[in-house]
Amino acid sequence: MKISVKNLEIAKHKTDCHVVAIYQGNKLTDSAKQLDIATNGYLKSLLKRGDIDGKLNQTLLLHDVEGLVAKRILLVGCGKAKDLTANQFRNLVTLVSTELNKYKLKDAAFYLSDIELKDTDLAWKIKQISQGITQNLYRYHKTVSKNNEKPSLRRVVIHAQKESAQSNKAAKIGQAVANGMAVTRELGNLPGNICTPSYLASEAKKIGRQYGIKVSVLNEKQMETLKMGSLLSVSRGSRQPAKLIVFEYKGATKPGNPIALVGKGVTFDSGGISIKPGAAMDEMKFDMCGAASVFGVMRSLGELKPKINVIGVVGATENLPDGLATKPGDVVTSMSGQTIEVLNTDAEGRLVLCDALTYTEKFKPKAVIDIATLTGACVIALGKQGAGLLGNDQKLIDKLLTAGQNAADRAWQLPLWDEYQEQIKSNFADMANIGGREAGTITAACFLSRFAKKFKWAHLDIAGVAWESGANKGATGRPVPLLMEYILSEAGR
Numbered sequence: 363m364k365i366s367v368k369n370l371e372i373a374k375h376k377t378d379c380h381v382v383a384i385y386q387g388n389k390l391t392d393s394a395k396q397l398d399i400a401t402n403g404y405l406k407s408l409l410k411r412g413d414i415d416g417k418l419n420q421t422l423l424l425h426d427v428e429g430l431v432a433k434r435i436l437l438v439g440c441g442k443a444k445d446l447t448a449n450q451f452r453n454l455v456t457l458v459s460t461e462l463n464k465y466k467l468k469d470a471a472f473y474l475s476d477i478e479l480k481d482t483d484l485a486w487k488i489k490q491i492s493q494g495i496t497q498n499l500y501r502y503h504k505t506v507s508k509n510n511e512k513p514s515l516r517r518v519v520i521h522a523q524k525e526s527a528q529s530n531k532a533a534k535i536g537q538a539v540a541n542g543m544a545v546t547r548e549l550g551n552l553p554g555n556i557c558t559p560s561y562l563a564s565e566a567k568k569i570g571r572q573y574g575i576k577v578s579v580l581n582e583k584q585m586e587t588l589k590m591g592s593l594l595s596v597s598r599g600s601r602q603p604a605k606l607i608v609f610e611y612k613g614a615t616k617p618g619n620p621i622a623l624v625g626k627g628v629t630f631d632s633g634g635i636s637i638k639p640g641a642a643m644d645e646m647k648f649d650m651c652g653a654a655s656v657f658g659v660m661r662s663l664g665e666l667k668p669k670i671n672v673i674g675v676v677g678a679t680e681n682l683p684d685g686l687a688t689k690p691g692d693v694v695t696s697m698s699g700q701t702i703e704v705l706n707t708d709a710e711g712r713l714v715l716c717d718a719l720t721y722t723e724k725f726k727p728k729a730v731i732d733i734a735t736l737t738g739a740c741v742i743a744l745g746k747q748g749a750g751l752l753g754n755d756q757k758l759i760d761k762l763l764t765a766g767q768n769a770a771d772r773a774w775q776l777p778l779w780d781e782y783q784e785q786i787k788s789n790f791a792d793m794a795n796i797g798g799r800e801a802g803t804i805t806a807a808c809f810l811s812r813f814a815k816k817f818k819w820a821h822l823d824i825a826g827v828a829w830e831s832g833a834n835k836g837a838t839g840r841p842v843p844l845l846m847e848y849i850l851s852e853a854g855r
């Protein structure tokens with residue numbers, strides 16, 4: 363897909379389709395005004411006739427309109443001026459892209475960047491348009507034999523009243539973020555019998571080769587040497603060997619001080635001996651979406667090459683029951699030396715992450731963010747709208763909250779008060795791996811906090827946002843937009 367930014371003259375630009383927004387009420391967007399002038403008042407007369415009145419998400423396709431060299435115009439309603447929200451704007455882009463592909467159009471000119479939208483600037487809109495169009499190209503094919511539908515769209519020009527280096531950069535970023543999200547979605551969507559820890563390891567190497575990112579993979583023996591008894595206690599019940607995957611993206615002019623991303627990569631979570639009920643258990647193939655978001659970020663970084671160092675550490679394993687599997691009541695020793703009583707083998711994500719966090723210390727990171735589909739409780743608390751966010755450094759948390767807000771990929775902070783630590787006390791080890799029914803997302807973070815004492819740390823619980831269920835079942839690619847927004851702002855664009 364080729365996406366560029368230009369100050370277009372609507373009458374003279376040749377394209378399969380102009381995409382122009384229409385407000386509800388009498389106000390016209392600047393492009394709609396230009397269109398009306400170029401077509402000798404055709405647009406206004408059409409609006410008067412009432413075939414389209416600008417209601418949000420209305421569309422109308424027009425052919426061979428006199429006064430233009432383009433073949434078509436797709437009018438799209440964006441509601442009342444200034445009422446539009448960021449999410450509605452993004453949905454408009456998706457809707458339009460779907461429509462263009464439906465008509466098998468190859469190229470289009472988007473004029474949606476002149477829609478008025480609170481708290482956003484031109485660059486933001488261009489980034490979202492570029493990201494939305496690219497996101498909409500993703501299709502899952504791998505295990506579906508008769509699914510050959512390919513999107514038709516090849517070239518898009520985004521109209522910008524002011525064409526600048528900044529607006530071009532915004533389009534590039536949007537595209538790179540969406541390309542990263544596609545990696546995340548694909549890995550998430552792949553079934554557990556294909557996307558195993560070893561598969562993740564080989565995909566990591568592929569990304570490493572493609573973008574010149576250093577990738578190393580530790581096997582179980584090497585993890586034993588490092589005394590990662592907690593992570594390995596999860597893979598004991600599985601015939602697929604666990605892997606610790608490490609990305610080192612070095613974009614800064616000087617070495618050191620990286621941001622570290624730590625991903626939960628449970629390629630299938632049956633619950634282990636504390637086995638889960640059958641309903642929707644298939645969705646536990648998505649339990650590696652935190653890891654997949656690290657892969658997605660690496661893909662985006664590889665494309666954009668920002669001047670910053672970023673480490674990715676992924677703990678990859680299956681969680682299955684077996685004669686050798688860890689049992690409730692077993693006590694394991696983590697790499698940090700702290701002991702853990704495993705009261706529930708289904709609270710396995712934290713067991714994987716704690717050793718991955720300790721391993722990350724060696725990079726002397728300036729900030730560590732772990733990303734995990736960690737608790738069902740987070741889905742109950744926040745639903746599908748936002749990721750849970752907790753940590754030990756308010757400045758880092760604030761940066762991530764802002765990044766999420768700016769990227770329309772929101773997170774919401776939950777408290778990590780000391781009192782909650784009581785809930786994970788154990789009579790037989792330094793801590794238990796569960797803290798009872800109350801505040802499940804918080805006690806999970808309490809557990810992790812004990813392995814994050816040596817750095818600034820934040821935890822993103824993405825259990826609610828990483829995938830959709832039902833008819834649109836599939837990985838979403840979140841929170842790649844949030845993470846990229848944060849990393850790019852740290853890199854100082």
Ligand code: BES
Pocket residue numbers: 631633649706708709710711735736737738739741796797802825826
């Ligand atoms: N991967 C699950 C969390 C999860 C469940 C995410 C459902 C999305 C939807 C995690 O490993 C898990 O099983 N957590 C348990 C923890 C409990 C045993 C303390 C949970 O949330 O039920």
Ligand code: MN
Pocket residue numbers: 631633707708709710711
């Ligand atoms: Mn589990």
Ligand code: ZN
Pocket residue numbers: 628631649708710711735736
């Ligand atoms: Zn899990």
